[in-house]
Structures are given as structure tokens and as C-alpha cells.
Amino acid sequence: MRETPADLLDLLEADHRQVELLLGEFDSVSPTRRKELFCQLTHELVRHEVAEELVVYPALRDLPGGDRIADTRISEQAEAEERLAKMEKMDAESDGFARQVITLRSAVVTHAKAEETSAFTMLRDAVPAEQRVELGARYTKAKEAAPTHPHPHSPDTPPGNVVLGPVAALIDKMRDSAARVS
Numbered sequence: 001m002r003e004t005p006a007d008l009l010d011l012l013e014a015d016h017r018q019v020e021l022l023l024g025e026f027d028s029v030s031p032t033r034r035k036e037l038f039c040q041l042t043h044e045l046v047r048h049e050v051a052e053e054l055v056v057y058p059a060l061r062d063l064p065g066g067d068r069i070a071d072t073r074i075s076e077q078a079e080a081e082e083r084l085a086k087m088e089k090m091d092a093e094s095d096g097f098a099r100q101v102i103t104l105r106s107a108v109v110t111h112a113k114a115e116e117t118s119a120f121t122m123l124r125d126a127v128p129a130e131q132r133v134e135l136g137a138r139y140t141k142a143k144e145a146a147p148t149h150p151h152p153h154s155p156d157t158p159p160g161n162v163v164l165g166p167v168a169a170l171i172d173k174m175r176d177s178a179a180r181v182s
């Protein structure tokens with residue numbers, strides 16, 4: 001947990017950089033380590049996105065023109081989630097999986113850049129610093145509500161989640177837990 005209160009926008013940008021670093025790691029890991037990295041990436045990406053949906057986008061929708069931007073960014077996030085769900089069914093050591101990583105990386109980087117230049121700029125201009133710190137605390141709380149196990153493919157996944165698939169189950173569980181605290 002963070003010791004000092006942080007501005008929401010600093011937290012969000014730090015998350016973006018961390019996800020980009022994880023995506024970049026696929027270049028240097030051996031194919032046998034891709035699955036593990038994929039699980040870590042999924043966990044980070046999903047908890048960031050879910051916490052954004054609960055804290056960032058509602059604040060954006062309060063601003064003029066915010067609805068349109070929120071809708072576009074949220075549909076990009078939904079596409080990324082679909083891609084993750086597709087990738088989890090693939091052999092992580094295959095060339096097809098490596099190609100999916102390249103597409104995912106490009107989509108995530110483009111999405112993050114668009115968020116920073118549209119949504120975050122609007123929030124920085126319209127929301128006072130003190131309120132951004134309050135939103136930052138809520139964002140951190142929503143993220144921390146995420147299931148602690150770093151691997152959506154953990155063997156202790158309850159049997160009920162098998163129907164959904166581990167990525168979809170993780171997203172579901174995250175939305176549930178984060179909504180309860182935010």
C-alpha cells in the first residue's frame with residue numbers, strides 16, 4: 001500500500017508504464033516463460049482496467065464531452081480483454097501466440113497513449129488536485145480488492161469458474177470485488 005497520497009493521474013500513468021514494460025519483456029523471455037509472463041500481464045492489466053472503469057470513467061463522464069471519450073476507451077479495453085481470453089487458450093510457445101503478443105502490445109500502447117492525451121488531460125484540466133488525490137485513493141483501493149493470486153491459471157481456481165475460462169473469471173471476480181470497495 002502507498003504511504004503518501006498520490007494524484008490519480010500519476011498512479012494511472014505509472015500503471016501504463018508498468019504494463020508496457022511487461023509487454024516488452026516478451027522480447028527477451030524464452031517461449032517457455034511466456035505463459036507465466038502472460039498471467040502476470042493479465043493480472044496487472046485487468047485490475048488497472050477494472051479500477052479505471054469504477055473510478056476514472058465516471059469522473060470523466062461528469063465533464064463535457066467525457067461520455068464519448070469514455071465509451072471509446074472502454075470499447076478498446078473490452079477488445080483487449082477478448083484478446084487475452086483468446087490468448088489463454090493458445091499454446092504460449094507457438095508462433096501464433098507471439099504474433100498475438102505483438103498485436104496486443106500495439107493495441108495497449110495506442111490505447112494508453114489515447115487515454116493519456118484525451119481522458120487524463122481533461123481530468124487534469126477540470127478536476128482540482130485535491131480531488132484527484134481523493135480519486136487516487138479510491139483507485140488504489142479498487143485495485144487492491146483484486147484477487148491476490150498473481151496467476152489466473154492457478155490450480156485453486158474454483159470449479160465454477162472453469163465455464164468462464166480463467167481470464168474471464170478473473171475479470172468477473174475483479175469487477176465484483178472492486179465494485180464492493182469503491
Ligand SMILES: [Fe+2]
Nearest residue numbers: 012052112115
Ligand atoms: Fe489506462
